[in-house]
Amino acid sequence: xxxxxxxxxxxxxxxxxxxxxxxxxxxxxxxxxxxxxxxxxxxxxxxxxxxxxxxxxxxxxxxxxxxxxxxxxxxxxxxxxxxxxxxxxxxxxxxxxxxxxxxxxxxxxxxxxxxxxxxxxxxxxxxxxxxxxxxxxxxxxxxx
Numbered sequence: 001x002x003x004x005x006x007x008x009x010x011x012x013x014x015x016x017x018x019x020x021x022x023x024x025x026x027x028x029x030x031x032x033x034x035x036x037x038x039x040x041x042x043x044x045x046x047x048x049x050x051x052x053x054x055x056x057x058x059x060x061x062x063x064x065x066x067x068x069x070x071x072x073x074x075x076x077x078x079x080x081x082x083x084x085x086x087x088x089x090x091x092x093x094x095x096x097x098x099x100x101x102x103x104x105x106x107x108x109x110x111x112x113x114x115x116x117x118x119x120x121x122x123x124x125x126x127x128x129x130x131x132x133x134x135x136x137x138x139x140x141x142x143x144x
Contacts, residue, residue: 002036008043024143037077046087064088067114082111109136
């Protein structure tokens with residue numbers, strides 16, 4: 001059964017708009033002719049995500065999102081875990097002159113796009129990812 005669940009392990013953050021975000025992400029997945037599975041979105045601190053980055057990816061730097069793809073374990077459905085640093089999202093929002101809520105939406109799109117198979121390792125794949133994020137954010141605006 002397709003489900004998107006939101007959790008906060010950040011001591012001072014509550015995600016509002018779970019229903020709309022869930023409908024949006026499901027629509028995003030379906031717009032790519034894919035079947036949604038189970039996705040968990042976990043909002044964490046910078047320190048928690050840094051520890052995950054070290055432990056699972058052997059990277060020793062802060063990041064805004066880590067995506068774990070479990071689609072193969074869900075029979076090919078789009079599924080996995082998205083861990084988002086609320087601290088990093090707020091810092092990026094300031095840096096890029098956007099609202100923190102909009103930056104969180106971009107990260108939700110980014111992680112879901114990773115689950116859909118999009119990458120961002122090369123400059124070309126980053127351009128494609130950015131264009132896909134913009135498309136996804138346009139879809140969000142159309143979602144009620």
